[in-house]
Amino acid sequence: MSLRVRLRFTKSLLRRSELMSFAVGFCCLGLCATIMVHVWLFQAYQNWAFEQELGGEPVSISGFLTQAVAFSEPATLPPLVPSAAGLATPQAGFPAAGYQSVVGRIEIPRIGLKAIILEGATRRTLALAVGHIPGTPLPGGKGNAGLAAHRDTFFRGLSNIQLGDTIVVTTLEGSFEYRVESCRVVGPRDTRVLENSEEAVLTLVTCYPFHYLGPAPERFIVRATRAAG
Numbered sequence: 001m002s003l004r005v006r007l008r009f010t011k012s013l014l015r016r017s018e019l020m021s022f023a024v025g026f027c028c029l030g031l032c033a034t035i036m037v038h039v040w041l042f043q044a045y046q047n048w049a050f051e052q053e054l055g056g057e058p059v060s061i062s063g064f065l066t067q068a069v070a071f072s073e074p075a076t077l078p079p080l081v082p083s084a085a086g087l088a089t090p091q092a093g094f095p096a097a098g099y100q101s102v103v104g105r106i107e108i109p110r111i112g113l114k115a116i117i118l119e120g121a122t123r124r125t126l127a128l129a130v131g132h133i134p135g136t137p138l139p140g141g142k143g144n145a146g147l148a149a150h151r152d153t154f155f156r157g158l159s160n161i162q163l164g165d166t167i168v169v170t171t172l173e174g175s176f177e178y179r180v181e182s183c184r185v186v187g188p189r190d191t192r193v194l195e196n197s198e199e200a201v202l203t204l205v206t207c208y209p210f211h212y213l214g215p216a217p218e219r220f221i222v223r224a225t226r227a228a229g
Contacts (some may be wrong), residue, residue: 006119007153039153042128046116050105054173103132104139104171106147111157111165121148130154132206136194139169140226144201146194151216155206158222167202167224176225178202185218200226 016110052058103117117139121131123200137143149155167178178200186193187209202224207216 019066043116046102046107046129047114050102050170056172062126063101064135072146085225104169106130107168107170108161108165109168110159110162113154113157115149115154117147117169122226126150127153133194136203137196138171139202140171140173142198142200144194144197144203145207146203148205149208149221151208151210155204156210158204158206158220161222164225165224167204169202176200177227180224181224182221182223184221184223186221188217188219190219193219193223202226 002226042156072148101119103119105114105116107114116129117132118125119132119134121133125131127151132138132148133148136146139145139147151158161183162178163180163183165180167180169176171180193205204222204224206220208218208220210220
């Protein structure tokens with residue numbers, strides 16, 4: 001094979017490799033965009049329906065779309081009905097992650113965090129919302145309520161959390177305010193942070209370090225106590 005033929009073959013191979021790389025890259029970007037849009041729509045609908053339910057208003061997908069198109073108010077979830085176990089369950093509309101029940105909504109105003117809370121901490125649940133850790137009390141009452149989320153999605157802002165920050169958890173039972181009293185890093189097997197308490201406590205759990213590539217080796221723990229009054 002002559003040098004000229006080799007060069008042509010090499011250029012052709014490089015050109016095909018370049019086109020293939022671009023194609024793979026566009027597919028990856030499209031997949032990421034699809035996931036992000038799905039999560040955004042889920043949170044938008046869940047927040048809207050949650051506000052509707054709190055105000056005693058009817059909830060339907062058509063109502064959500066009508067308000068979204070009309071820009072009448074920020075899109076914000078299916079109606080919630082307390083179940084026999086004391087949890088809130090979706091009645092109709094956009095299905096919850098893994099068809100888990102909706103617990104409420106968490107907000108940390110200073111860091112701009114606002115997200116719906118679903119029951120459970122499965123991979124699918126945490127992909128769409130903040131998860132209420134099974135086996136811990138629900139937010140609002142006595143005991144240590146545990147919430148978990150990914151460090152690169154809903155709990156990304158915890159990297160800037162400060163002592164004294166306000167955390168508001170809203171459920172069908174009301175709105176409950178907490179104050180951050182401690183932040184610390186523990187090992188992934190340290191379950192003592194979720195031990196029950198006689199006080200009304202909220203524990204937020206996410207992976208650490210925040211900018212670690214791959215599965216993070218530790219856990220970042222935020223502990224807050226319910227504000228008096």
